[in-house]
Amino acid sequence: MLAQGTTPYIARSSGLVMPKPPKSHPPLQFSYPLPYGAILRDEGVQFVVFSKNATAMRVLLYSGVDDPEPSRLIELNPDTDRWGDLWSVFVPELEAGTLYHFQCDGPFEPERGHRFDPHARLIDPFAKALAGKFLPGADGVVRPPKCVVVDDHFDWQGDRHLKRPLSETVIYEMHVRGFTQSPTAGSDAPGSYLGVIDKIPYLKSLGVTAVELMPVHEYPTEETDGSRTKRANYWGYDPMAFFAPHRGYQLGDEPGGQVKQFKQMVRELHAAGIEVILDVVFNHTSEGNEHGPTFSFKGLENSVYYMLTQDGSYKNYSGCGNTVNSNHPIVREMIFNCLRHWVYNYHIDGFRFDLASILSRNRNGDLVPNPPLVENIAEDPMLSDTKIIAEAWDAAGAYQVGSFASGRWAEWNGAYRDNVRRYWRGDLGMTGPMATRLAGSSDLYQASGRQPYHSINFVTSHDGYTLNDLVSYERKHNLANGEDNRDGDNNNYAANYGVEGPTRRLPIRKLRRRQAKNFIATLMLSQGVPMLVSGDEVLRTQRGNNNAYCQDNAVSWFDWRLVERNADLLRFTQQLIALRLHQPVLRRADFLTGAPHKQGDLPDVAWFGVDGKAIDWHRTFHSLSCVLSPTGLKDEHARHVLVMMHSGGQPQPFRVPKTVTGLNWRLAVDTAGESPNDAFAESVGPKLDTSAQVLLEHHAMRCYIEA
Structure with missing residues (x-):
């Protein structure tokens, strides 16, 4: 019983520090x-x-x-x-x-x-x-x-959430351990939260505004019977304690020391202007199915925490043996407590929800409209300043890209990834879809009242090929995973351009590098929010492995020697990110309309063929150009932007559209150019002669900015 006159704990799910009982009472x-x-x-x-x-x-x-x-x-x-x-x-x-x-x-x-x-x-x-x-x-x-038992006190030194608008965000997906575990990192705290701090100058020089950390919730690093496992759990998509930062990324072995070190990492990233987004896995746990161990949820209230069939076996929408019963009121409350805990006690700026379609399933496993958990996360007052991003599919066939939710929810845009890959590979019929993705994917998000920044654009992610491997391999090479190459996606829309894997043939190497630039440039010039995978900016390779979930070794680790070896591509990426952040025309908060904001302006976007005339979408094959206008934007830095792109196998001449021949243009991007003449963040590139044809090399892209 509560003693008379005491203050009860009333904010059950707030995650806040509660009042303490008076010391005068026993x-x-x-x-x-x-x-x-x-x-x-x-x-x-x-x-x-x-x-x-x-x-x-x-x-x-x-x-x-x-x-x-x-x-x-x-x-x-x-x-x-x-x-x-x-x-x-x-x-x-x-x-x-x-x-x-x-x-x-x-x-x-x-x-x-x-x-x-x-x-x-x-x-x-x-x-x-x-x-x-x-x-x-x-x-x-x-x-x-x-x-x-943890003491949540920490000297944040005045740190608060950065609250950068999603439309002005550039995301860098990374693995805490893999970022600095390699001996090439030269870190005093390799593979740890503190090791990330060592590399903040690099992140800042790259220009990204947010890091998206692959799972940092606690997960098993060995078999749950204490034995050694043949395949390491490297990615961490196997949670067992949602409120706890992973002990494996701690420097030292003090119990609970990871809490302070994680907060130090967040504080220092914020001081550098970089937000922290967590990849969270509320769709399953590491307890597995009926044959798995009991060490937490199963032994406390199995029928509440998991979706079960009528005979008591486990429904498996996650592909990992069990499915968290996320729309049960008790589990919903736990998830809210968890999200608020990370926002309040760790100053986390946002969350990416793994296999988020599972959050749309009711207690019977059926997909339902307006699922309470999804809706409440969007409306929760403590989460109102955070970014919420859905991986809008699951392992049981649900695919909700564009239809996952409305309101504040952004989504990993899988259609963007596939369409951009196919366009640059040279597939026919991809010019129209490419234009739609460049313009922010209105076909997916406009009808639900969302904006271009609700599309998280990506060409690669942790799950699949690296950028280097996307242009070097046509088949997955996953034998090292120990599953006879059965694991991993078979449909990658990749190309090797003549040789599978590494080659000394200079023309192939040159084309691969150009294609890597095409992908990076497309990503940074598209409406929406770009996400870059750690190491893609320096051509990190996984040797063709497109499912390196168990490769806690050099296959997955960031090789810091590449920063010097591929300094030209690093510079290119830095310039493209800077160009994007400097030029508001590339990151509009509203969808393009194809109309001017006021009389006398050019349309906010106009599409053209290689002849400089309005494009005929039924006749175009590999070539596309567009003019983006600053109409309606009040930012003094806003300028007209001209983009030309060609994915065909032969060079292609382009005419500058007559509507913009009177503008003073300077080159900003040329993916076929050699460094440092391939990218200019400011308007300092060579002038464009608008009366002459512009010859694009095969598989190439150019961008001009109004000076």
């Missing part, structure tokens, strides 16, 4: 049931966990990270320590750094969805940090990493 009188997890107080720690069908609950306390057995057991009294379906107990004299598990009794009736195990050691779903590894046990009981 601490055991204050057994508040909210919020969840292990709450640090002046006099001890409050443990709160949900379980509807448990018949008994225990807290196991450990003296050391590697201890297989607890040093102390706290038995909760179901009469005094249970509030509805919440179990809550205060344990005095515990401090930050305390190691613990939950353990509970209940029915083991898989056919009814219950998988309680009185011997299982259970990770707190709200644990803020984990320590140690899975430990083997002769008794067959899984001993997962220990939960750590």
Whole structure:
């Protein structure tokens, strides 16, 4: 019972620091049931966990990270320590750094969805940090990493969210470990959060405005029975504790030390003007299906946390064995707590939701309109300043690109990736689709009231080929993954231009480099939000592996020698990013209309054929040009932009459209040019003679800016 005159915990899902009980009262009188997890107080720690069908609950306390057995057991009294379906107990004299598990009794009736195990050691779903590894046990009981009681205090030095508009964002997708793990990185903290700090000058010089971190939620790094795994879990898409930053990216082994180091990383990235977006995986967990281990959700309330069939087996919309029951009210509340926790306690600027279509499935697994979780994330007041991005498909056939949601939700635009790849490969019939993608994909997003910046444009991502491999391989080469090359996508719209993999043939190498420039230039000149994959700017290779999820080695790591070896492409990328950020015509907040803003202006966009006349979409094959006008823009830097592109195998002459021959044009991009004459962020490139033809090489692109 609450003592008279005390302040109860009322903001259950806010993620905020709650008022502490008065010190004048004996601490055991204050057994508040909210919020969840292990709450640090002046006099001890409050443990709160949900379980509807448990018949008994225990807290196991450990003296050391590697201890297989607890040093102390706290038995909760179901009469005094249970509030509805919440179990809550205060344990005095515990401090930050305390190691613990939950353990509970209940029915083991898989056919009814219950998988309680009185011997299982259970990770707190709200644990803020984990320590140690899975430990083997002769008794067959899984001993997962220990939960750590965390003190959330941190000196942020005045840091707050940067709140950069999505339309002005350039995203850099990267893996925390892979970014600095290579010996070539020269980092004092390789593969860690602190290692990222070492490379902030590089990120800043590149010009990106946000990093999108591949999963940093806790995930297993070894088999869950404690044995070594043949295939490392490198990518991290196998979560087991949503509130906890991954311990494997910590420098040192202090329990909970990763919390402070992660915050240091975010603080320093913000100081450099770079936002932090997290790739979050709320669609499944690492407990797997009915044959998988029990070390958290299964042992606390299996039928609530997972989607189950009528016989108690697991629905598998994730392709990973189980599916989180994300639209159950209890799970929704956990996800909201989690998102708010990362925004408030870690100053995270946004989230990319892996296999987000699963969030659109109801408790029966059916796709539904206006799913409550998706809608509430968009409307949540604490998340209102964050970027929310959906991977709008799942592993069970749902594909919702363009129709995932409305309002604030942006999407990874898979249609952009495929259309741009096919156009530059030289496929017929792709000029129209290419124009649509350049213009911001209104066919996908305008009808739902969204804008061009809701399209996250990408040519490559972690999942698939790198940019170098996209122009060097036509077939996947995944044998090193140990799955007989069965894994990974077979449909990549890639080309090798004559030789599979590396070659010394100079014409092929030259064409591949030009194609890489075409992809980068297209990405930065398109309406929408560009996303670049770490290492593409220096032609990082995975040797043709398009599913390097288990390659925690040089195949996946950033090779920093490439920064010098491919300095010309790095410079090209830097110039294109700078051009984009300097030129508002390339990042409009509204869709292009093809009409002028006011009388006397040129249309905001006009499309032309190689003859400089209005394009005939039925007759064009590989060539396209357009003029973007600053009509309606108030930014003093806004200028006219002329783009010419040709994906055919022979050179192609272009005529400058008569409507803009009177403007003073200077070259900004020439993908067939040699560095440093291939890109000019400012209007300092060679002048364009508008009376003469412009000859584009095969597979080439030029962009001119009004001086």
